[in-house]
Amino acid sequence: MRIWLSRPHMSGRELDYVHQAFDSNFIAPMGPQLDQFQAxxxxxxxxxxxxxxxxxxxAALHLALRICGAGAGDEVWVSSMTFAGGVFPILYENATPVFVDLSPDHWTIDPDLLAEALAEANRNNRLPKAIIPTDLYGQSCDLARLEPLAEKYGVKLIVDSAESLGAAYADGRKCGTGGDASILSFNGNKIITTSGGxxxxxxxxxxxxQAIFFATQARDSAPHYQHSTYGYNYRMSNISAAIGLGQMEVLDQRVARRREIFQNYQQRLNVPGVGFMPEPDGWxxxxxxxxxxxxxxxxxITRxxxxxxxxxxxIESRPLWKPMHLQPLFTGTRYIGEGFDTGLFDTGLCLPSGSDMTExxxxxxxxxxxxELR
Structure with a gap:
């Protein structure tokens, strides 16, 4: 039987909530399960x-960028090592991405590089419209450094927490609460899922x-369909939200199991030449x-x-995200860093980590x- 990298892991309660949605006949995007899931x-x-x-x-990132006013002529600085969906919304708004390297201390966007680059950009009157740090593979970014930097220079901070629901920052705040806005993902391979979303x-x-307004086709308040600007069909369905309610009941258990899996790998693969993603004290x-x-x-041998x-x-495994500055689509795009993320891509491997994986x-x-290592 195949061992998957990270597959959906149901709690057993999802169907109860889906049945409630069916019984209420709220099958269309809006409904009580959607409201409850958000709450x-x-x-x-x-x-x-x-x-x-x-x-x-x-979609969440796209709305955040639009609401903060990113557009043509603006730069948006973003972690280079991230999923493409964490960058493409910059292009949707015709802004220009600038890619930033990671810190060896925690493998998320390097605040020292950002501090230096922001100071230079300020001197040249070329500050970015927004910064998007990625909470990589469940590891939180250094929010304690990033939020003061963004505030100092008047730059919007949109935290890509797609991979880190259930994690916490060094100050104890939960991932998903940082910056001017944060985004989460409930894709099928995430810690909890709504099938997508x-x-x-x-x-x-x-x-x-504003996000709700734009996500529901930007319909003005009127008895007829009236639009003063354009919007999107971005709302989660009530049925998907019902699945999410069942998943939220076991989120902390899922995180605890994945942490246990990581610790087991760390203990048993403690051999020369093998390294692990660092987790600083307090994170x-x-x-x-x-x-x-x-x-x-x-x-x-190589990864x-x-x-x-x-x-x-x-057994399914996969390389780390290929940094965006190495992608053919972004050839020639500005990159701030010395290639630590490139080295991670060359040597890094994601191992099966699903919370339903047996011992x-x-x-x-x-x-x-x-x-293979012997």
Whole structure:
């Protein structure tokens, strides 16, 4: 049987909520389950957070960028190592992405590089419209450094927390509460899923109201269909939200299991040449995916050698995100950094991390890797 990288893991309660939605006949996008799902996530996040459930994390990011006014002639600085859906919305608004390297200390956007680049941009009167740091593989960005920087220069901070629901920042706040807005993803391979979908989270009630307006085709308040601007069909369906309600009941359990899986990998793959994503003291990663690095100079094999061997044995693994500044689409795009993220891409491998993975399955993954390393 195939061992998957990260597959959906149902709680058993999802169908109860879906049946409630069917019984109420709220099958169309709006409905009580959608309202309840937003309220449950907002309560979980705390910090007076307003939540807007949407069709995807990319949709949430797109709305956040539009509301903050990003457009033609504007730069948006973003983590280079991220999923493409965390960058494409910049193009939707005709803004220009600028890619930023990661910190070796935590593998998220490097605040030292940002501080230096923002100071220079300020001197040249070329500050970005927004900064989008990614909470990579469940690891929170250094929010304590990023929020003061954004405030100092008057730059919007939109945190891509698509991979980190259930994680926490060093100050104890939950991922999804940072910056001017944060975005979440409920894609099928995330810690919890609504089959697809995402969420925009913000402490700014007006921003949340604008997001709902644009996400529902920007319909003016009138008895007829009237539009003063354009919008999108971005709202999450009531049925998807019903699934999310069942998933939220087990979120903390899912995070605890993934952390346990990571710790097991860390203990048993503690061999020369193998490294792990660091988790600084006081930080609390969800470890959505367990990530290792393989140094071919020490191990004698590459991460691609290991990936292919695992694939032959029906074990799914994958390289880290290919940095955006290396993508053909973004050839020639400005990049701030020295290539730490490039090195991670060359040596990094995401291992099976699903919360439904059995101990026997993890034993098999570990033994297959150890055989190749010996």
């Amino acid at each position: 449950v996530v907002a309560e979980y996040l705390g910090d007076n957070t307003h939540c807007v459930a949407l069709s995807s994390g990319s 995402g969420m925009l989270c913000t402490k700014d009630k007006k921003l949340a109201e 609390h990663s969800s470890h959505w995916l367990s990530v290792i690095t393989i140094d071919p100079r020490i191990c004698g 691609e050698d290991v990936r292919l061997v695992l694939l032959e044995k029906e 026997d399955e993890q034993d098999e993954v570990i033994e297959r890797i150890l055989v």
